[in-house]
Amino acid sequence: MPYIAVTALSHVGLIREHNEDSLAVGPWTLCATVTQNPQTLVFPLGRPLVVAVADGLGGQPGGEVASALVVRRISSLGAALDGARALGDVLDVCNREVHAAADGRPELTTMGTTVAGLLVLAESLLAFNVGDSKVYEVTWDGLRQLSVDDSPPPEPGQRTTSAVTQTLGGTRGFSPVTPHVSTREVSLGGRYLVCSDGLTDPVPDEAIERLLAVHDDGKAAFELWKAAIEAGGPDNITLALVRIGE
Helix, strand or coil: CCEEEEEEEEECCCCCCCCCEEEEECCEEEECCCCCCCEEEEEEECECEEEEEEEECCCCCCHHHHHHHHHHHHHHHHHHCCCHHHHHHHHHHHHHHHHHHHCCCHHHCCCEECEEEEEECCCEEEEEEECCCEEEEEECCEEEECCCCCCCCCCCCCCCCCCCCCCEECCCCCCCCCCEEEEEECCCCCEEEEECHHHHCCCCHHHHHHHHHHCCHHHHHHHHHHHHHHCCCCCCEEEEEEEEEC
């Protein structure tokens, strides 16, 4: 029987004082806390399943509040999603709710979060994002990024940038968002990575690709986390590995 295996972890890293990342795997959420080990959950293929990572905006208040709000809302509505339009509507709801939660609360003014993830349906798979958290497909010849970074080009000589051009919340007044959503067929044996930039900023795609070529599920998640820590662990590290099995 076809199934979806999702292995996830979230860690504060070595520099940040607390974790502002949150994640959702179907009805299971982990909000601004830390997993001691990679956790693997298995679901039947056929029912809608959402896997999402949200990265609260650093340097602005309430990042952990915004990321938790978003993944909980996505998780609560995920089982009813049936395509790109419904997914876009949920992300619009999330954006409005982040702004509403900050309204009249100075300690949360400009709080915001990125989000990236997958909606797995019986015959199709939708990758989505707002911000610079990423979704990759793991193919036989390497990584293929499915998400679209909402960020300006990095400075000359730099591989990454911390600036983002679109987030859920993050501004003083309401600002609409245009989510990036792409659709492809579900493929048995398909593998995907959803992660915050706490992984991809310190660890180049080539290194992620090498690790995923030799490891899967829990071992792969551990090795990716280890690579980010060995590269200095400058930010919160959250990732979910998705595998379509049979």
